[in-house]
Amino acid sequence: MSPVLEVKNLHVHFETYGGTVQAVRGVNFELNEGETLAIVGESGSGKSVTSKSLMGLIPRPNGKIVEGEILFENQDLAKLKEKELQKMRGKDISMIFQDPMTSLNPTMKVGKQIMEVLMLHQKLSKKEAKKRAIELLDLVGIPFPDKRVDQYPHQFSGGMRQRVVIAIALACNPKVLIADEPTTALDVTIQAQILELMKDIQKKMNTSIIFITHDLGVVANVADRVAVMYAGKIVEIGTVDDIFYNPKHPYTWGLIGSMPTVDSQEEKLYAIPGTPPDLLYPPKGDAFALRSNYALAIDFEEAPPMFKISDTHSAATWLLHEDAPNIEPPKAVKLRMEGMAKGAGGDMNGDVNNE
Amino acid sequence: MAKYILRRIVYMLITLIIIATATFFLMKLLPGSPFSSIGAKLTEEQEAILLEKYGLDEPLPVQYAKYMVNMAQGDLGVSFQYNNRPVTDIILDRLGPSAHLGAQALIIGTILGIILGMIAAIRHNTWVDYSSNILAVIGISIPSFVFAGLLQYYFAVKWQIFPPSFWEGPIYTVLPTIALMIFPMAVCARFMRTEMLEVLGSDYIELARAKGVKSTSIMFKHAMRNALIPVITVLGPMTVSLMTGTLVIEQIFAVPGLGEQFVRSINENDYPVIMGTTMLFSVLFISIILIVDLLYGLIDPRIRVSGGKD
Ligand SMILES: Nc1ncnc2c1ncn2[C@@H]1O[C@H](COP(=O)(O)OP(=O)(O)O)[C@@H](O)[C@H]1O
Ligand SMILES: [Mg+2]
Numbered sequence: 001m002s003p004v005l006e007v008k009n010l011h012v013h014f015e016t017y018g019g020t021v022q023a024v025r026g027v028n029f030e031l032n033e034g035e036t037l038a039i040v041g042e043s044g045s046g047k048s049v050t051s052k053s054l055m056g057l058i059p060r061p062n063g064k065i066v067e068g069e070i071l072f073e074n075q076d077l078a079k080l081k082e083k084e085l086q087k088m089r090g091k092d093i094s095m096i097f098q099d100p101m102t103s104l105n106p107t108m109k110v111g112k113q114i115m116e117v118l119m120l121h122q123k124l125s126k127k128e129a130k131k132r133a134i135e136l137l138d139l140v141g142i143p144f145p146d147k148r149v150d151q152y153p154h155q156f157s158g159g160m161r162q163r164v165v166i167a168i169a170l171a172c173n174p175k176v177l178i179a180d181e182p183t184t185a186l187d188v189t190i191q192a193q194i195l196e197l198m199k200d201i202q203k204k205m206n207t208s209i210i211f212i213t214h215d216l217g218v219v220a221n222v223a224d225r226v227a228v229m230y231a232g233k234i235v236e237i238g239t240v241d242d243i244f245y246n247p248k249h250p251y252t253w254g255l256i257g258s259m260p261t262v263d264s265q266e267e268k269l270y271a272i273p274g275t276p277p278d279l280l281y282p283p284k285g286d287a288f289a290l291r292s293n294y295a296l297a298i299d300f301e302e303a304p305p306m307f308k309i310s311d312t313h314s315a316a317t318w319l320l321h322e323d324a325p326n327i328e329p330p331k332a333v334k335l336r337m338e339g340m341a342k343g344a345g346g347d348m349n350g351d352v353n354n355e
Numbered sequence: 356m357a358k359y360i361l362r363r364i365v366y367m368l369i370t371l372i373i374i375a376t377a378t379f380f381l382m383k384l385l386p387g388s389p390f391s392s393i394g395a396k397l398t399e400e401q402e403a404i405l406l407e408k409y410g411l412d413e414p415l416p417v418q419y420a421k422y423m424v425n426m427a428q429g430d431l432g433v434s435f436q437y438n439n440r441p442v443t444d445i446i447l448d449r450l451g452p453s454a455h456l457g458a459q460a461l462i463i464g465t466i467l468g469i470i471l472g473m474i475a476a477i478r479h480n481t482w483v484d485y486s487s488n489i490l491a492v493i494g495i496s497i498p499s500f501v502f503a504g505l506l507q508y509y510f511a512v513k514w515q516i517f518p519p520s521f522w523e524g525p526i527y528t529v530l531p532t533i534a535l536m537i538f539p540m541a542v543c544a545r546f547m548r549t550e551m552l553e554v555l556g557s558d559y560i561e562l563a564r565a566k567g568v569k570s571t572s573i574m575f576k577h578a579m580r581n582a583l584i585p586v587i588t589v590l591g592p593m594t595v596s597l598m599t600g601t602l603v604i605e606q607i608f609a610v611p612g613l614g615e616q617f618v619r620s621i622n623e624n625d626y627p628v629i630m631g632t633t634m635l636f637s638v639l640f641i642s643i644i645l646i647v648d649l650l651y652g653l654i655d656p657r658i659r660v661s662g663g664k665d
Contacts, residue, residue: 057561057564057565085567086568088567089565089566090565090568094565095562095565097562102558102559103561103562105563106559106581106655106656106657107580107581107584108580117567117568120566120567121567152656152657
């Protein structure tokens with residue numbers, strides 16, 4: 001099975017007054033049909049920039065994809081012109097944003113905001129589009145859709161607005177849905193409902209989802225595979241089981257270690273020391289080395305390549321080199337891994353600490 | 356909604372009564388007799404006759420009551436200067452050119468300003484943006500009579516493209532309109548630019564882009580309406596300052612409007628005309644504020660609903 005979307009060696013830079021911010025520094029991943037790939041990492045690690053590049057939404061003129069390919073249906077999205085990107089956006093790939101309170105146009109009826117995308121890409125008439133908009137509102141679980149379709153966003157709660165945004169994103173049956181922290185701004189109960197809705201719809205429509213989050217609890221709930229991002233790079237990628245039960249990168253250890261679980265409430269949470277590097281001047285070698293207890297001399301000299309651990313699992317750390325000393329994850333992390341294996345995670349609604 | 360408008364109109368009336376009362380008594384506090392400036396020295400006897408004729412010999416409360424009752428019936432009294440011409444007549448005579456000039460300047464100025472502000476925002480941080488910004492600062496900081504003088508000197512006196520004064524046809528309106536519209540245009544341009552930039556950076560514009568909406572549709576369908584909402588709030592105060600602007604502009608271009616009459620009446624101590632004009636200006640100011648509020652509700656659904664509920 002060939003992947004729906006393939007990102008190869010993606011580099012994105014921003015020109016700022018202070019210099020060039022290297023927001024994304026060589027990202028590689030594939031997205032398979034019908035799967036959910038989670039991208040996790042602290043804020044500032046380049047998750048949003050990566051996802052925006054996939055849609056050609058990097059703010060111009062200061063932002064730019066300087067290198068790499070985004071292969072989708074035999075074309076390289078990184079090389080498309082704005083006009084061609086417009087045809088693709090919202091139809092083949094669509095996006096859900098973090099804050100439902102601000103992502104709908106306050107002066108446009110909710111129905112019209114859904115109809116717009118239908119009339120644009122599917123060339124529906126106004127009447128057909130409205131009918132379809134009502135169906136979509138129903139699909140995303142909004143009661144009285146035929147009444148709600150004529151209302152304005154301020155008449156909807158946050159959770160309901162996010163459902164509307166999902167309806168907009170799904171209107172044209174996209175092959176890829178990018179959800180950039182879609183539940184971060186919502187209450188825990190609403191969060192769970194939105195996640196259920198997304199899983200439900202994915203089953204019905206077989207959409208491939210890129211799910212961006214800094215919440216590992218959410219990852220365990222929705223994802224098939226996980227990519228861990230740090231300082232503009234993917235440092236570890238694998239199935240949910242690979243990442244949660246057999247993590248290899250010290251940064252992933254840190255993320256798992258800092259995740260609160262029910263039976264670890266009393267214990268002191270493990271926190272990753274230090275702060276992420278300044279992407280204006282990314283460090284030489286492994287960007288995580290300065291914060292890692294397991295850094296080797298070579299980490300400060302040369303960035304590690306991706307080492308393959310299994311068919312599904314790889315990680316970029318020199319610890320996986322055959323000459324490296326054999327290092328086990330810290331005790332706190334091991335305990336948590338074991339806890340998760342036992343209780344299938346328990347309640348994993350924790351945040352990554354350093355957000 | 357109807358209830359809301361009705362309530363606003365009641366408030367308007369109360370405000371007007373207060374303004375009328377205040378102007379009435381303030382005028383009574385002014386020193387001297389209204390007839391002292393006529394020129395010829397009046398004997399005490401002559402003055403008494405005049406005072407009686409205009410009802411100025413009666414006790415103050417009676418004068419006040421009469422004035423208010425008459426005004427409620429649309430009678431603003433008679434002028435002290437123009438052979439007893441009713442004030443309403445004088446005002447109606449003068450209203451036409453002022454309304455024409457004011458409306459023309461306001462409409463053209465606002466529309467041009469909004470367009471300019473939008474262009475500046477779209478071409479953010481380019482020379483187009485910078486030059487429109489400089490123009491806006493000039494337009495806001497330099498008073499309209501300076502432009503009026505310059506326009507009159509160059510376009511009327513030196514190059515003789517437009518007539519320098521009077522009000523005898525469309526071509527006569529060009530220079531005063533330009534002089535008067537520069538300020539609203541500059542204010543609108545600045546406001547529109549700021550609002551537009553803010554709106555263009557908002558999440559819902561990014562979502563619209565993520566939907567594949569074309570850039571032009573994003574500008575006109577999504578951004579413009581939202582950027583216009585705050586701009587509407589300045590329309591009220593701007594119209595008011597425009598009306599004060601006409602006072603001077605009409606003088607400079609000898610436009611036979613209310614403003615020119617108002618200035619003349621002040622010089623001549625023609626109290627009934629001053630009061631009548633003040634009342635008319637008040638009515639206009641208050642109506643403008645109401646209209647702007649209604650307009651605001653029309654364009655912003657969030658206000659419309661809360662307005663309808665109360
Ligand atoms: N428009 C921009 N201009 C300059 N720098 C930017 C811009 N957008 C993002 N960045 C930088 O890119 C890096 C990655 O940001 P982002 O992808 O938003 O992180 P996150 O993982 O939290 O989504 C950050 O260092 C951020 O400061
Ligand atoms: Mg982000």
